[in-house]
Amino acid sequence: MTVGEVLDRKVELLRAAYRAAQPLAADLLRGAGGDPVGAELSLETARLAIARDHGYASWQAAREHAADVIDTRFEAAADAIHAGELTTLAGLLDKHPSLVSMRSPFPHHAALLHYVAANGIEVDRQQQSPPDAPAIMRLLLERGAAPDAVCDLYGGGPGATTLCLLVSSLFPAAAGVQAALVEELCRGGAAVDGLENDGLPLWTAITFGYTEAAEALVRCGARADNLVFHAAVGNLAAVRGYFGSDGALTQGLGSLRIGASGPELPAAHLLEYALIWAAAHDRRAVVEFLLGRQPDLSVTEPLFGATARGAASYHGNTELAALIEAHAA
Secondary structure (H helix, E strand, O other): EEEEHHHHHHHHHHHHHOOOOOHHHHHHHHHHOOOOOOOOOOOHHHHHHHOOOOOOOOHHHOOOOOOEEOOOOHHHHHHHHHOOOHHHHHHHHHOOHHHHHHOOOOOOOHHHHHHOOOOOOOOOOOOOOOOOOHHHHHHHHHHOOOOOOOOOOOHOOOHEEHHHOOOHHHHHHHHHHHHHHHHHEEEEEEEEOOOOOOHHHHHHHOOOOHHHHHHHHHHHOOOOHHHHHHHHOOHHHHHOOOOOOOOOOOOOOOEEEEEOOOOOEEHHHHHHHHHHHHHHOOOHHHHHHHHHHOOOOOOOOOOOOOOHHHHHHHHHOOHHHHHHHHHHO
């Protein structure tokens, strides 16, 4: 099959799903930047949505690749990962071992291992993580999948490994398999501190609010070597060690950076950043201690613009949000 044939068929399926008011159609359209109303979905809108869902900027850009060949065996393997069909996937890999290192023809160029992270790929392949996702990951790694391979999702680079995609992904977390997948991937050889040894996987789990993933990374040996990391994973004893008897920071006074190429966290507000991410991860004892160090509660973190109270509230930690609000008053 070709890219053009697949995309044309998916346009037809999207329009039919929209007419039938299927939830997946609404999810796909929102993900593509539109949420039309009415009984009929225009061909133009459907084409743009399908193009963007597959990583193309426009339908015209997608048509430039219409003749590119799609390996249907790879597509079947990707579908088996999403559906949790371990036996089907194993059978495909038995017959076609090269699938494990093959890449999608779409612009994200994901390998099969990336699909297990259920992040940034086609919407219909990231709506769930099956219960046997860890077994699927184990199978792929045993068959030779590269644990630290980078794809072109979200601009590619060190943040586009399976590990970083996994610890920022909603669906494995919602399914309760995110921590197990982290541990499986690290056992399979993934760089727990990131490709640049900068702690990017742990930074990612912390800043996206995935507590169990952050804890799993630490269990797998990720370095928790700064005030923010210790606060986010709830290590109160370590947090206390950064402060003198007068409540002032006495060590770890330099600025931090969220990964080698990420935003800087100026040293002047490390107390506040530690408080923000402790609040996001519901670390009450740490939050109470840090509130006693006279933080500036108006400070926001650089990725999502959250204050400590906002982070607690967004992640459903309502008691902590109320505690911080009361302290501000």
